Amino acid sequence: MVYTSIDSTGMLQDDGIVPPHTAPSRQAWMRLLSRAPVQMLETHVAQFAGTQPRWLRRPESGLVMVQGRIGGNGERFNLGEITVTRCALRPDPARVHCEHVGIAYILGRSARHAELAATADALLQDPLNRSRLPADLLTRITDWLAARHAEQREKARATRVEFFTMARESAGERTEDSP
Amino acid sequence: MNTAVADMPLDLSDVGAAFGDPPLASQAAFRAALDALARPGRIQRVLSDAQHPSGAAASAAALALALLDPDCTLWLAPRLAQGSAAAWLRFHTGCRIVSEVREAQFLWSDADQLPPLETLPQGSEFEPACAATCLVQVEALQTGAGWRLNGPGIEQTAHLTVLGLSAAFVAQWRANHASFPRGVDLLLCTGEYIAGLPRTTAIEV
Numbered sequence: 001m002v003y004t005s006i007d008s009t010g011m012l013q014d015d016g017i018v019p020p021h022t023a024p025s026r027q028a029w030m031r032l033l034s035r036a037p038v039q040m041l042e043t044h045v046a047q048f049a050g051t052q053p054r055w056l057r058r059p060e061s062g063l064v065m066v067q068g069r070i071g072g073n074g075e076r077f078n079l080g081e082i083t084v085t086r087c088a089l090r091p092d093p094a095r096v097h098c099e100h101v102g103i104a105y106i107l108g109r110s111a112r113h114a115e116l117a118a119t120a121d122a123l124l125q126d127p128l129n130r131s132r133l134p135a136d137l138l139t140r141i142t143d144w145l146a147a148r149h150a151e152q153r154e155k156a157r158a159t160r161v162e163f164f165t166m167a168r169e170s171a172g173e174r175t176e177d178s179p
Numbered sequence: 180m181n182t183a184v185a186d187m188p189l190d191l192s193d194v195g196a197a198f199g200d201p202p203l204a205s206q207a208a209f210r211a212a213l214d215a216l217a218r219p220g221r222i223q224r225v226l227s228d229a230q231h232p233s234g235a236a237a238s239a240a241a242l243a244l245a246l247l248d249p250d251c252t253l254w255l256a257p258r259l260a261q262g263s264a265a266a267w268l269r270f271h272t273g274c275r276i277v278s279e280v281r282e283a284q285f286l287w288s289d290a291d292q293l294p295p296l297e298t299l300p301q302g303s304e305f306e307p308a309c310a311a312t313c314l315v316q317v318e319a320l321q322t323g324a325g326w327r328l329n330g331p332g333i334e335q336t337a338h339l340t341v342l343g344l345s346a347a348f349v350a351q352w353r354a355n356h357a358s359f360p361r362g363v364d365l366l367l368c369t370g371e372y373i374a375g376l377p378r379t380t381a382i383e384v
Contacts, residue, residue: 056194101191
Protein backbone atom coordinates (compact mmCIF):
# COMPACT_ATOMS: atom_id res chain seq x y z
CA MET A 1 0.00 0.00 0.00
CA VAL A 2 1.36 3.40 -0.89
CA TYR A 3 0.72 5.63 2.03
CA THR A 4 2.59 8.79 1.23
CA SER A 5 5.61 9.99 -0.62
CA ILE A 6 8.75 11.84 0.30
CA ASP A 7 9.74 14.92 -1.64
CA SER A 8 13.24 16.13 -2.34
CA THR A 9 13.50 17.96 0.95
CA GLY A 10 12.78 14.75 2.78
CA MET A 11 9.42 15.98 4.01
CA LEU A 12 6.27 14.01 4.10
CA GLN A 13 4.32 15.44 1.23
CA ASP A 14 0.95 14.24 2.30
CA ASP A 15 -0.19 17.33 4.16
CA GLY A 16 -3.85 16.65 3.55
CA ILE A 17 -4.60 20.06 2.13
CA VAL A 18 -7.88 20.25 0.25
CA PRO A 19 -8.44 22.83 -2.42
CA PRO A 20 -10.55 25.67 -1.02
CA HIS A 21 -14.19 26.22 -2.00
CA THR A 22 -14.91 22.55 -2.60
CA ALA A 23 -16.97 20.48 -0.21
CA PRO A 24 -14.47 17.97 1.13
CA SER A 25 -15.07 14.38 0.10
CA ARG A 26 -15.10 11.64 2.71
CA GLN A 27 -11.62 10.66 1.63
CA ALA A 28 -10.45 14.24 2.16
CA TRP A 29 -11.88 14.61 5.64
CA MET A 30 -10.67 11.19 6.74
CA ARG A 31 -7.25 12.26 5.65
CA LEU A 32 -7.47 15.54 7.53
CA LEU A 33 -8.79 13.87 10.69
CA SER A 34 -6.01 11.32 10.61
CA ARG A 35 -3.40 14.06 10.53
CA ALA A 36 -5.12 16.45 12.92
CA PRO A 37 -3.54 17.17 16.30
CA VAL A 38 -5.17 14.96 18.93
CA GLN A 39 -5.67 17.96 21.18
CA MET A 40 -7.90 19.62 18.60
CA LEU A 41 -10.01 16.47 18.29
CA GLU A 42 -10.21 16.19 22.08
CA THR A 43 -11.62 19.72 22.20
CA HIS A 44 -14.20 19.35 19.47
CA VAL A 45 -15.01 15.66 19.08
CA ALA A 46 -14.43 14.04 22.48
CA GLN A 47 -17.89 15.10 23.73
CA PHE A 48 -19.47 12.80 21.12
CA ALA A 49 -17.09 9.92 21.65
CA GLY A 50 -18.51 8.96 25.03
CA THR A 51 -17.46 5.88 26.91
CA GLN A 52 -19.41 3.19 25.07
CA PRO A 53 -18.81 3.48 21.35
CA ARG A 54 -20.26 0.50 19.48
CA TRP A 55 -17.07 -0.98 18.13
CA LEU A 56 -17.04 -2.79 14.85
CA ARG A 57 -13.31 -3.04 15.14
CA ARG A 58 -11.44 -1.94 18.22
CA PRO A 59 -8.30 0.10 17.67
CA GLU A 60 -5.51 -2.16 16.47
CA SER A 61 -2.00 -1.29 15.35
CA GLY A 62 -0.21 -2.78 12.40
CA LEU A 63 2.48 -2.06 9.89
CA VAL A 64 2.12 -0.49 6.47
CA MET A 65 4.90 -0.39 3.89
CA VAL A 66 5.77 3.13 2.83
CA GLN A 67 7.06 3.58 -0.68
CA GLY A 68 9.15 6.51 -1.78
CA ARG A 69 10.65 7.99 -4.91
CA ILE A 70 13.98 9.80 -4.85
CA GLY A 71 13.32 13.36 -5.87
CA GLY A 72 9.67 12.52 -6.14
CA ASN A 73 10.10 11.07 -9.62
CA GLY A 74 12.48 8.12 -9.47
CA GLU A 75 11.56 4.46 -9.34
CA ARG A 76 9.35 3.54 -6.45
CA PHE A 77 11.11 1.65 -3.70
CA ASN A 78 10.12 0.33 -0.32
CA LEU A 79 11.28 2.85 2.21
CA GLY A 80 10.27 1.02 5.35
CA GLU A 81 7.32 0.14 7.48
CA ILE A 82 5.34 2.57 9.58
CA THR A 83 2.91 1.91 12.39
CA VAL A 84 -0.73 2.54 11.57
CA THR A 85 -3.67 2.25 13.94
CA ARG A 86 -7.16 1.67 12.64
CA CYS A 87 -10.63 1.28 14.09
CA ALA A 88 -14.29 1.29 13.07
CA LEU A 89 -17.23 2.23 15.25
CA ARG A 90 -20.73 3.62 15.57
CA PRO A 91 -20.81 6.50 18.06
CA ASP A 92 -21.98 6.05 21.63
CA PRO A 93 -25.80 6.24 21.54
CA ALA A 94 -25.75 7.89 24.96
CA ARG A 95 -24.01 10.88 23.43
CA VAL A 96 -25.31 11.20 19.91
CA HIS A 97 -27.80 9.41 17.72
CA CYS A 98 -25.81 8.38 14.68
CA GLU A 99 -26.02 5.05 12.87
CA HIS A 100 -23.21 5.71 10.41
CA VAL A 101 -20.02 3.73 10.68
CA GLY A 102 -16.92 5.84 11.19
CA ILE A 103 -13.55 4.52 10.14
CA ALA A 104 -10.10 5.86 10.87
CA TYR A 105 -6.59 4.90 9.86
CA ILE A 106 -4.00 7.03 11.60
CA LEU A 107 -0.25 7.20 11.67
CA GLY A 108 1.24 5.97 14.92
CA ARG A 109 -0.17 4.06 17.85
CA SER A 110 -2.66 6.43 19.42
CA ALA A 111 -5.84 4.43 19.89
CA ARG A 112 -7.54 7.55 21.22
CA HIS A 113 -6.72 9.49 18.07
CA ALA A 114 -8.17 6.69 15.94
CA GLU A 115 -11.32 6.61 18.08
CA LEU A 116 -11.86 10.37 17.85
CA ALA A 117 -11.15 10.48 14.12
CA ALA A 118 -13.58 7.63 13.50
CA THR A 119 -16.24 9.34 15.62
CA ALA A 120 -15.84 12.54 13.61
CA ASP A 121 -15.96 10.53 10.38
CA ALA A 122 -19.28 8.99 11.44
CA LEU A 123 -20.76 12.39 12.34
CA LEU A 124 -19.57 14.02 9.13
CA GLN A 125 -21.31 11.37 7.01
CA ASP A 126 -24.64 12.17 8.61
CA PRO A 127 -26.18 15.46 7.42
CA LEU A 128 -28.08 15.77 10.70
CA ASN A 129 -25.02 15.35 12.86
CA ARG A 130 -22.51 17.20 10.74
CA SER A 131 -23.73 20.51 12.14
CA ARG A 132 -22.90 19.41 15.67
CA LEU A 133 -19.23 19.67 14.87
CA PRO A 134 -17.76 23.15 14.50
CA ALA A 135 -18.34 24.22 10.89
CA ASP A 136 -14.73 25.24 10.52
CA LEU A 137 -13.20 22.12 12.08
CA LEU A 138 -11.77 20.87 8.81
CA THR A 139 -10.54 24.34 7.86
CA ARG A 140 -8.84 24.63 11.21
CA ILE A 141 -7.09 21.33 10.72
CA THR A 142 -6.06 22.35 7.20
CA ASP A 143 -4.65 25.61 8.51
CA TRP A 144 -2.81 23.88 11.33
CA LEU A 145 -1.27 21.39 8.91
CA ALA A 146 -0.31 24.13 6.48
CA ALA A 147 1.33 26.12 9.26
CA ARG A 148 3.24 23.09 10.48
CA HIS A 149 4.26 22.21 6.97
CA ALA A 150 5.54 25.76 6.35
CA GLU A 151 7.46 25.68 9.61
CA GLN A 152 9.10 22.35 8.75
CA ARG A 153 9.96 23.57 5.28
CA GLU A 154 11.53 26.66 6.77
CA LYS A 155 13.60 24.57 9.14
CA ALA A 156 14.70 22.24 6.39
CA ARG A 157 15.55 25.09 4.05
CA ALA A 158 17.99 26.50 6.59
CA THR A 159 20.04 23.33 6.39
CA ARG A 160 19.95 23.04 2.63
CA VAL A 161 23.25 22.40 0.92
CA GLU A 162 23.75 23.20 -2.74
CA PHE A 163 25.98 20.72 -4.51
CA PHE A 164 27.80 21.83 -7.61
CA THR A 165 29.10 19.09 -9.84
CA MET A 166 31.66 19.44 -12.59
CA ALA A 167 30.36 18.25 -15.94
CA ARG A 168 31.93 14.92 -16.77
CA GLU A 169 34.43 14.78 -19.56
CA SER A 170 32.64 12.15 -21.57
CA ALA A 171 28.97 12.83 -21.12
CA GLY A 172 26.73 9.87 -21.74
CA GLU A 173 29.36 7.23 -20.94
CA ARG A 174 29.43 5.54 -17.58
CA THR A 175 32.89 6.23 -16.22
CA GLU A 176 32.41 5.51 -12.60
CA ASP A 177 35.93 4.19 -11.95
CA SER A 178 37.98 6.44 -14.22
CA PRO A 179 39.81 9.30 -12.46
CA MET B 180 -12.10 -16.49 -9.43
CA ASN B 181 -14.87 -14.07 -8.78
CA THR B 182 -13.34 -10.63 -8.49
CA ALA B 183 -16.65 -8.86 -9.04
CA VAL B 184 -17.80 -9.58 -5.50
CA ALA B 185 -14.43 -8.86 -3.93
CA ASP B 186 -14.08 -5.48 -5.64
CA MET B 187 -17.46 -4.17 -4.60
CA PRO B 188 -17.25 -1.40 -2.02
CA LEU B 189 -18.30 -2.59 1.40
CA ASP B 190 -21.66 -1.38 2.63
CA LEU B 191 -21.26 -1.25 6.39
CA SER B 192 -24.72 0.10 7.19
CA ASP B 193 -26.05 -3.29 8.37
CA VAL B 194 -22.79 -4.71 9.62
CA GLY B 195 -22.74 -5.53 13.31
CA ALA B 196 -19.87 -6.11 15.68
CA ALA B 197 -17.84 -9.30 15.84
CA PHE B 198 -16.57 -10.91 19.05
CA GLY B 199 -16.11 -8.51 21.95
CA ASP B 200 -12.98 -10.40 22.96
CA PRO B 201 -11.69 -11.84 19.67
CA PRO B 202 -8.82 -14.06 20.91
CA LEU B 203 -10.77 -15.87 23.62
CA ALA B 204 -14.03 -16.11 21.69
CA SER B 205 -12.27 -17.39 18.55
CA GLN B 206 -10.43 -19.99 20.59
CA ALA B 207 -13.65 -21.10 22.26
CA ALA B 208 -15.44 -21.43 18.91
CA PHE B 209 -12.48 -23.26 17.41
CA ARG B 210 -12.41 -25.62 20.38
CA ALA B 211 -16.12 -26.33 19.92
CA ALA B 212 -15.52 -27.11 16.23
CA LEU B 213 -12.66 -29.47 17.14
CA ASP B 214 -14.76 -31.23 19.78
CA ALA B 215 -17.69 -31.50 17.40
CA LEU B 216 -15.58 -33.12 14.67
CA ALA B 217 -13.68 -35.32 17.13
CA ARG B 218 -16.89 -36.65 18.69
CA PRO B 219 -19.54 -36.91 15.99
CA GLY B 220 -23.02 -37.17 17.38
CA ARG B 221 -22.32 -35.09 20.45
CA ILE B 222 -23.75 -31.61 20.51
CA GLN B 223 -21.49 -28.74 21.48
CA ARG B 224 -22.47 -25.28 22.56
CA VAL B 225 -20.85 -22.21 21.02
CA LEU B 226 -21.35 -19.05 23.02
CA SER B 227 -20.83 -15.84 21.14
CA ASP B 228 -21.49 -12.16 21.73
CA ALA B 229 -21.12 -11.29 18.05
CA GLN B 230 -23.95 -9.43 16.35
CA HIS B 231 -24.48 -11.98 13.66
CA PRO B 232 -26.12 -11.03 10.36
CA SER B 233 -29.81 -11.65 9.79
CA GLY B 234 -30.63 -15.19 8.77
CA ALA B 235 -27.51 -16.55 10.43
CA ALA B 236 -27.44 -19.00 13.33
CA ALA B 237 -25.36 -17.60 16.19
CA SER B 238 -23.19 -20.71 16.29
CA ALA B 239 -22.55 -20.72 12.53
CA ALA B 240 -21.61 -17.04 12.63
CA ALA B 241 -19.20 -17.66 15.51
CA LEU B 242 -17.58 -20.56 13.65
CA ALA B 243 -17.25 -18.42 10.52
CA LEU B 244 -15.49 -15.69 12.52
CA ALA B 245 -13.16 -18.21 14.11
CA LEU B 246 -12.35 -20.25 10.99
CA LEU B 247 -12.14 -17.70 8.16
CA ASP B 248 -9.30 -15.38 7.29
CA PRO B 249 -8.13 -13.53 4.16
CA ASP B 250 -6.65 -16.72 2.70
CA CYS B 251 -10.03 -18.47 2.71
CA THR B 252 -12.68 -18.68 0.05
CA LEU B 253 -16.30 -18.95 1.08
CA TRP B 254 -19.47 -19.76 -0.81
CA LEU B 255 -22.62 -18.26 0.65
CA ALA B 256 -26.01 -19.80 -0.02
CA PRO B 257 -28.41 -17.43 -1.82
CA ARG B 258 -30.56 -16.64 1.22
CA LEU B 259 -27.55 -15.65 3.34
CA ALA B 260 -25.94 -13.80 0.45
CA GLN B 261 -29.02 -11.59 0.13
CA GLY B 262 -28.54 -10.23 3.64
CA SER B 263 -25.57 -8.54 5.19
CA ALA B 264 -23.62 -11.76 5.78
CA ALA B 265 -21.19 -11.13 2.92
CA ALA B 266 -20.33 -7.61 4.06
CA TRP B 267 -20.11 -8.77 7.68
CA LEU B 268 -17.69 -11.56 6.82
CA ARG B 269 -15.60 -9.48 4.46
CA PHE B 270 -15.23 -6.76 7.08
CA HIS B 271 -14.46 -8.98 10.04
CA THR B 272 -12.57 -11.87 8.47
CA GLY B 273 -11.40 -10.52 5.11
CA CYS B 274 -12.34 -13.81 3.46
CA ARG B 275 -13.01 -13.95 -0.27
CA ILE B 276 -16.60 -14.67 -1.26
CA VAL B 277 -16.84 -16.83 -4.37
CA SER B 278 -19.88 -17.55 -6.52
CA GLU B 279 -18.68 -20.96 -7.75
CA VAL B 280 -19.11 -23.79 -5.28
CA ARG B 281 -16.12 -25.69 -6.63
CA GLU B 282 -13.79 -22.78 -5.72
CA ALA B 283 -14.94 -22.69 -2.11
CA GLN B 284 -12.92 -23.95 0.83
CA PHE B 285 -15.83 -23.16 3.11
CA LEU B 286 -19.56 -23.09 2.55
CA TRP B 287 -22.19 -21.46 4.68
CA SER B 288 -25.72 -22.47 3.89
CA ASP B 289 -29.14 -23.26 5.19
CA ALA B 290 -29.83 -26.98 5.01
CA ASP B 291 -32.36 -26.62 2.19
CA GLN B 292 -29.93 -24.65 0.02
CA LEU B 293 -26.93 -26.91 0.51
CA PRO B 294 -25.58 -27.94 -2.91
CA PRO B 295 -25.28 -31.70 -3.57
CA LEU B 296 -22.21 -32.90 -1.68
CA GLU B 297 -20.57 -34.43 -4.76
CA THR B 298 -20.40 -30.96 -6.39
CA LEU B 299 -18.21 -29.60 -3.57
CA PRO B 300 -14.40 -29.72 -3.56
CA GLN B 301 -13.49 -33.20 -2.33
CA GLY B 302 -9.74 -32.78 -1.90
CA SER B 303 -7.44 -35.34 -3.46
CA GLU B 304 -5.78 -38.53 -2.29
CA PHE B 305 -2.62 -36.52 -1.71
CA GLU B 306 -4.30 -33.45 -0.23
CA PRO B 307 -7.50 -34.55 1.47
CA ALA B 308 -7.37 -31.36 3.54
CA CYS B 309 -8.31 -29.36 0.42
CA ALA B 310 -11.89 -30.59 0.71
CA ALA B 311 -14.64 -28.14 1.61
CA THR B 312 -15.86 -27.54 5.15
CA CYS B 313 -19.56 -26.74 5.32
CA LEU B 314 -21.40 -24.74 7.94
CA VAL B 315 -24.93 -26.03 7.53
CA GLN B 316 -27.77 -24.35 9.38
CA VAL B 317 -30.37 -26.96 10.24
CA GLU B 318 -33.74 -26.59 11.94
CA ALA B 319 -32.96 -28.73 14.96
CA LEU B 320 -30.41 -31.14 16.40
CA GLN B 321 -31.16 -33.83 18.90
CA THR B 322 -29.16 -36.74 20.29
CA GLY B 323 -30.44 -40.08 21.45
CA ALA B 324 -32.61 -40.95 18.47
CA GLY B 325 -32.56 -40.85 14.68
CA TRP B 326 -29.50 -41.69 12.59
CA ARG B 327 -27.08 -44.26 13.94
CA LEU B 328 -23.55 -42.90 13.61
CA ASN B 329 -20.41 -45.02 13.51
CA GLY B 330 -16.76 -44.21 13.01
CA PRO B 331 -13.72 -42.66 14.68
CA GLY B 332 -14.59 -40.69 17.81
CA ILE B 333 -17.67 -42.80 18.53
CA GLU B 334 -17.16 -45.56 21.06
CA GLN B 335 -20.14 -47.73 20.11
CA THR B 336 -22.96 -46.00 18.34
CA ALA B 337 -24.17 -42.42 18.54
CA HIS B 338 -27.64 -41.28 17.66
CA LEU B 339 -28.42 -37.97 16.08
CA THR B 340 -31.61 -36.44 14.74
CA VAL B 341 -31.19 -33.61 12.26
CA LEU B 342 -34.20 -31.67 11.00
CA GLY B 343 -34.09 -29.68 7.80
CA LEU B 344 -31.79 -31.68 5.54
CA SER B 345 -33.18 -32.92 2.24
CA ALA B 346 -34.30 -36.53 1.78
CA ALA B 347 -31.44 -37.12 -0.64
CA PHE B 348 -28.85 -36.19 1.97
CA VAL B 349 -28.25 -39.64 3.45
CA ALA B 350 -27.49 -41.15 0.05
CA GLN B 351 -25.13 -38.27 -0.72
CA TRP B 352 -23.45 -38.75 2.62
CA ARG B 353 -22.96 -42.45 1.96
CA ALA B 354 -21.03 -41.61 -1.23
CA ASN B 355 -19.10 -38.90 0.62
CA HIS B 356 -18.13 -41.34 3.38
CA ALA B 357 -17.16 -44.02 0.85
CA SER B 358 -14.72 -41.74 -0.95
CA PHE B 359 -12.50 -41.41 2.16
CA PRO B 360 -9.81 -39.97 2.44
CA ARG B 361 -11.53 -37.57 0.07
CA GLY B 362 -14.86 -35.99 0.98
CA VAL B 363 -16.33 -32.97 2.73
CA ASP B 364 -16.84 -32.32 6.44
CA LEU B 365 -20.00 -30.79 7.86
CA LEU B 366 -20.65 -28.69 10.91
CA LEU B 367 -24.39 -28.73 11.58
CA CYS B 368 -25.51 -25.58 13.37
CA THR B 369 -28.71 -24.50 15.00
CA GLY B 370 -29.00 -21.58 17.42
CA GLU B 371 -26.08 -21.83 19.81
CA TYR B 372 -25.45 -25.52 19.16
CA ILE B 373 -23.35 -27.45 16.69
CA ALA B 374 -22.70 -31.08 15.83
CA GLY B 375 -19.89 -32.35 13.64
CA LEU B 376 -20.23 -34.74 10.77
CA PRO B 377 -16.72 -35.55 9.51
CA ARG B 378 -16.27 -37.64 6.38
CA THR B 379 -15.15 -40.57 8.55
CA THR B 380 -18.60 -40.97 10.07
CA ALA B 381 -21.00 -43.52 8.62
CA ILE B 382 -24.72 -42.86 8.85
CA GLU B 383 -27.28 -45.63 9.08
CA VAL B 384 -30.91 -44.68 8.97
